Amino acid sequence: MSYKHPLILALCVLNLIQVGSVFALGQDREDGLPGMPYRIPAENEFRVCADPENLPYSNQKGEGFENKIAEVLAKDLGKELTYEFWLDRQGYLRNTINAQRCDVIIGMGSDVDTLRTSKPYYRSGYVFVYRKSSNYNIKDWNADDLRKGIIGIVGESPPTIPLRDNDLMANARPYRLQRDLNLSPGYMIDDLVAGKIDVAIIWGPLGGYYAKKAKEPLVVVPVPEFKSEKNAFDTIKGKSEFNISLAVRKKDKDRMEMIQG
The missing domain is CATH 3.40.190.10 (Periplasmic binding protein-like II)
Known part of the structure; x- marks a missing residue:
């Protein structure tokens, strides 16, 4: 498709403006992949990154102990729990929390320096x-x-x-x-x-x-x-x-303070 035609270009810009009410474009590694759209969460959302098939930690049915921790936190914060499920493999952080698809990882090594981690909740x-x-x-x-x-x-x-x-x-x-x-x-x-x-x-x-x-x-x-x-x-x-913590993006200091109360 050619974007040189004025009408096509105008329609594309209009479409981006409309999509902008729900999606934003990533700027850097911590703000999502360059040019990758991501959904802006609702005010009452508690968006968790999780593996869909990785018991005893998490699964899509919510049977893992990390699922239960997420439920307790969301309820305590008065927010609606939503998930971004992604297989916990190479590229997991890049495709989930660093792509703005979710905001919280329930189980993360406390000494990970690329994310902001909570006080350890188990060892x-x-x-x-x-x-x-x-x-x-x-x-x-x-x-x-x-x-x-x-x-x-x-x-x-x-x-x-x-x-x-x-x-x-x-x-x-x-x-x-x-x-x-x-x-x-x-x-x-x-x-x-x-x-x-x-x-x-x-x-x-x-x-x-x-x-x-x-x-x-x-x-x-x-x-x-x-x-x-x-x-x-x-x-x-x-x-x-090893100590295990919750994690958010490095810049999300306010979110971590809210979680830790």
């Missing part, structure tokens, strides 16, 4: 999960039972450091951070129950939730903190627990 870490029938006794990285079978672990996740330091990488079966969308978020626990792996090292909320739902009794044990002795510069203390 979690990784867990060892194994079949009760295995008679394993795993409490820490020195457990002999860790050397007896296949260990499922998300590649490049924090527990890979002690796994390497304890010479356990030969036992490891790496899993991708971004799961196959044809699989459940608890696919590693599914593999554990199926006997494809013998120990799962997984993020706590995921491990606990899917272990409870499993058809076979499973044991869940918190992964302890660790020190890495194989660092080129100095011994570092490994972080196995």
Whole structure:
């Protein structure tokens, strides 16, 4: 289509003016992608970014614990809860909160510096999960039972450091951070129950939730903190627990103050 014709150009401008009552154009990374339209929320909206299929956190049916937190917050603020559902994968922030499609993320690492985060509302870490029938006794990285079978672990996740330091990488079966969308978020626990792996090292909320739902009794044990002795510069203390917060755009100071009361 040519925009050089005066009538066509005028109609396009008029259309943009009309759309402007509902949409605005993004200006930068924090204000949406350049040129991308976004809907301006109503005054009483509490717009939350969420994954449509990621229990125990959230889903479209509102069954996740982050859904419940959003409901409580919206009610407390006297606002109507609305969602922008987007799969939590690469580009999630760019396509949701930074594209002005929503204003609040319920679960975000407290130390993320690209967003404004609230005071932490929970803290979690990784867990060892194994079949009760295995008679394993795993409490820490020195457990002999860790050397007896296949260990499922998300590649490049924090527990890979002690796994390497304890010479356990030969036992490891790496899993991708971004799961196959044809699989459940608890696919590693599914593999554990199926006997494809013998120990799962997984993020706590995921491990606990899917272990409870499993058809076979499973044991869940918190992964302890660790020190890495194989660092080129100095011994570092490994972080196995992380604070989780709500998050808004960096510039949304007033919104965060409203949420935190």
